[in-house]
Amino acid sequence: MLETRVENAAENTMSAARITGILFFTLAAGCAGLKEAPPPSVAAESEARRETPIALAPPPAGPHQPVKTVMTENEVLGLDPVAGAPTSPSKGKSAARAAPSSATGPAKVSASPAAVEQARKNEGPPAAARNPEPPLDVAALTARLRETNAIGVFTKLALKNQVDDLLKQFQAYHEGGQKTGVAPLRQPYDMLVLKVLSAVQDKDPSLARTIAGSREAIWGILADPEKFKSVA
Amino acid sequence: MIARARASALILSLAALFAWPSLAAQDVALLKDLTSVIMLLGSPCDQVVSAKRQADNDHIASCRNGDRYRVFVNAEGRVVAQKQ
Numbered sequence: 586m587l588e589t590r591v592e593n594a595a596e597n598t599m600s601a602a603r604i605t606g607i608l609f610f611t612l613a614a615g616c617a618g619l620k621e622a623p624p625p626s627v628a629a630e631s632e633a634r635r636e637t638p639i640a641l642a643p644p645p646a647g648p649h650q651p652v653k654t655v656m657t658e659n660e661v662l663g664l665d666p667v668a669g670a671p672t673s674p675s676k677g678k679s680a681a682r683a684a685p686s687s688a689t690g691p692a693k694v695s696a697s698p699a700a701v702e703q704a705r706k707n708e709g710p711p712a713a714a715r716n717p718e719p720p721l722d723v724a725a726l727t728a729r730l731r732e733t734n735a736i737g738v739f740t741k742l743a744l745k746n747q748v749d750d751l752l753k754q755f756q757a758y759h760e761g762g763q764k765t766g767v768a769p770l771r772q773p774y775d776m777l778v779l780k781v782l783s784a785v786q787d788k789d790p791s792l793a794r795t796i797a798g799s800r801e802a803i804w805g806i807l808a809d810p811e812k813f814k815s816v817a
Numbered sequence: 818m819i820a821r822a823r824a825s826a827l828i829l830s831l832a833a834l835f836a837w838p839s840l841a842a843q844d845v846a847l848l849k850d851l852t853s854v855i856m857l858l859g860s861p862c863d864q865v866v867s868a869k870r871q872a873d874n875d876h877i878a879s880c881r882n883g884d885r886y887r888v889f890v891n892a893e894g895r896v897v898a899q900k901q
Contacts, residue, residue, distance in 0.1 A: 737850025739874075739888060743857050743896040784853060 721802040723816060726795060730781070735788035744784065747777055752807075759810040767808045774804060844868075851878040855886055858898045862886065877901065 731741070751773055758767050778800055786793035806812040848865045855862040855878065862880035869877045875889040878898075885901040 736853070737846060739850050739854040739890075739896050740857060742890060742894070743854045746895050747857075780857060784857075 721799050721806075723803070723806070726799060729792055729795070730785075733785060733789045733792055735785040735792065740784055744777075744781060747780070751777055755807050755813060759813055770807075771804070774807065778803075847876075848878075851876060851886075851888055852880075854888060854896055855880070855898045858896070860884075860886060860898050860900065 736744070751770070754770055754773070755767060758770065778796065782793050782796060785796070806816055847868055851868055852862060852865040855865065862878070862882065862884055864881045865878045866881050867879045869879075871877060871887075871889075875887070878886045878888050880886070887897075887899040887901055889897055889899070891897050
């Protein structure tokens with residue numbers, strides 16, 4: 586009698602275990618086919634980034650200025666420079682070049698002044714006026730870089746090593762009082778910013794936008810001996 | 818007794834089933850981290866396909882192209898990718 590009850594209980598447990606196992610197998614099989622889709626804005630952003638090459642250096646100057654066919658990094662990321670940030674001369678040059686080239690381009694569209702005025706009214710205020718960027722906060726940016734999960738520990742440490750190396754070079758330049766200025770350090774600085782951007786842009790696009798937007802402001806601090814002393 | 822043992826086995830297998838994805842995610846994150854740090858340090862490695870932990874902050878990374886690097890933090894606190 587007792588043995589029969591024990592056997593019945595064992596059979597019940599076994600059948601329950603089987604049913605549970607089948608359920609979980611079905612659940613696991615269903616989950617295996619799922620892949621997390623990125624949010625639409627991020628997906629669109631990464632798509633745009635993939636399709637559009639980034640101009641890393643200004644095109645060489647020549648007698649015939651080529652039409653600007655690649656977008657700058659800030660244009661790709663949809664950025665305006667940080668308020669108060671110094672504008673790099675290359676940007677000014679490229680803008681100056683873009684105007685005459687578009688004026689002398691092959692496709693000339695004639696529009697009446699009234700139509701142009703109407704189009705201007707429809708455009709509204711410029712992007713910078715709509716979204717004024719806050720001034721650069723180096724401490725907050727450093728904290729965000731330190732806390733982001735977009736890059737691993739080794740990468741963070743390696744980037745920090747390289748940042749420290751570059752800061753030492755800036756310090757040497759400022760202490761040495763060299764007449765050439767810090768212009769030779771611009772390229773290593775740009776390379777380092779690009780490394781940081783490439784490390785964070787996929788998983789933390791917001792931080793990447795902030796860094797890219799602060800690029801000139803950070804350079805302004807590093808290049809100015811007084812500001813550099815106050816930060817370092 | 819047998820039923821209890823089977824129930825325990827079932828619980829363990831379920832625990833393993835749920836724990837597996839998080840372990841795999843950690844592995845993937847480490848491999849990506851090693852890949853990016855090796856590339857950041859200027860060494861050729863398109864992708865780290867496996868890594869063996871030797872100590873804290875000390876791994877042997879095997880790249881898809883067959884190269885192997887010891888990635889570690891040296892005494893000065895610098896990350897080093899040393900080709901093996």
